[in-house]
Amino acid sequence: MKPSIRPLHLLVVIGLAAIFIAVVQATTESFMVQPGQEVTRPIKLNADDRCSITLTVQVQGPSPSKIHFFMVLPNGTQTDYGEVSQYRIDFFTDTSGECQLHFGNSNSSDSQLVTLNYETDHYVFGIPNMIFMLIVITVLLVFVAAGYVLMGKYG
Numbered sequence: 001m002k003p004s005i006r007p008l009h010l011l012v013v014i015g016l017a018a019i020f021i022a023v024v025q026a027t028t029e030s031f032m033v034q035p036g037q038e039v040t041r042p043i044k045l046n047a048d049d050r051c052s053i054t055l056t057v058q059v060q061g062p063s064p065s066k067i068h069f070f071m072v073l074p075n076g077t078q079t080d081y082g083e084v085s086q087y088r089i090d091f092f093t094d095t096s097g098e099c100q101l102h103f104g105n106s107n108s109s110d111s112q113l114v115t116l117n118y119e120t121d122h123y124v125f126g127i128p129n130m131i132f133m134l135i136v137i138t139v140l141l142v143f144v145a146a147g148y149v150l151m152g153k154y155g
Helices: 007-023 131-155
Strands: 024-033 038-045 048-057 067-072 078-084 086-094 097-104 110-119
Touching: 007 131, 024 038, 038 048, 038 110, 048 067, 048 097, 078 086, 097 110
Parallel strands: none
Antiparallel strands: 024 110, 038 097, 048 086, 048 110, 067 078, 067 097
16 A cells, blocks of 8 residues: 655645745835934844845935934944935844844934835854755655655555
8 A cells, every 4th residue: 555645745835835934034114204313223133144224215305315324233333324315235143132223314404204124034053044944844854755665664
């Protein structure tokens, strides 16, 4: 009697669904920064994460569309990017914690609309989470297949 491989197919589908759901955290938001104000947005990061941040500034008046942008990483490193209207940055984190994004509108008399898009890729043992999960599922499937072979041989 030949064993059914339907449970194996179900396991593969469930495993792949779990991989694609938990791979990337991506967020897009827009917010106003009033004249003379500073807005802070936190991003929760784990050690060895890769983060991509893109921001775009649009002015709500005749002033130029620029905003003062600086970032504080979880390890306490502060980087000032100055006055920007569009910016993209990619970086890896070496410690877990909260990354603080600061947007200041002190040089304009008009409100600024900031569109922030960030994406966080998680890494496990230096391997992207998706590839790591693929390896784990492959190893699991090899053990399941070996179990079916052994059950068929001795059953």
